[in-house]
Amino acid sequence: MSLNLAWNNEQQDKEITEPMIAMLEQLLNLAGEAEGVADGEVALTFVDDEQIHELNRDYRGIDRPTDVLSFAMNETVDEELDIIYELDEDEEMEEMPDVLGDIIISVPRTILQSEEYGHSFERELGFLFVHGFLHLLGYDHQDETSEAEMMGKQEAVLAQAGLTR
Structure with a gap:
């Protein structure tokens, strides 16, 4: 197995091109390697500000748009049962990917922030x-120490891919 990116574009603000997706797949593999994660699937959805505002309000209780949301699938209880299904005699069992979770990115926020920070859309994405x-x-940035750790990890991966400021 390997790390896989499944993506969906639900916005109309900017075309998401194949080279952009290839860049994100590269970043996924670089970040996964840095974190010791070799297998799994990440679902990525591109949305507009209205959609991310609704998700941020409904799931986080924050009534405003944001740039990115993450919903981890690994926050499960150990006692949960595995999904079992029957196969016909001639079917082979396919290994189900380990779904790491969903990432939702607001494309209008990405455009705005890339302009504000003076770098490319691709770098901000x-x-x-x-x-x-x-x-x-499981990383977070609730205090200065955890924020510094997370920022360092992000910048290291981006530098490996040549996406510097």
Whole structure:
């Protein structure tokens, strides 16, 4: 197995191109390698500000748009049962990917922030994606120490991919 990116574009503000997706797949593998995560699937959805505002309000209780949201799937109880299904005699069992979680990125926020910070859309997109991925793995930035650790990890991955400021 390996790390896989499944993506969906639900916004109309900017075209998401194949080279952008290839860059995100590279970042996923670099971040996964840095964190010792070799297998799994990340679902990425590109949305507009209205959609991310609704998600932020409904799931986090914060009534405003944001740039990226992450919903980790590894926050489960050990006692949960595995999903079992029957196969016909001629079918082979396919291994189900370990779904790490969902990352939702607001494309209008990505555009705005790239302009505000004076770097490319791709650099900001990569930053938000790696940020979201680290959240899926349990990283947070609630205090200065954890924020510094998370920022260091993000910048190291982005530098490996050539996405510097």
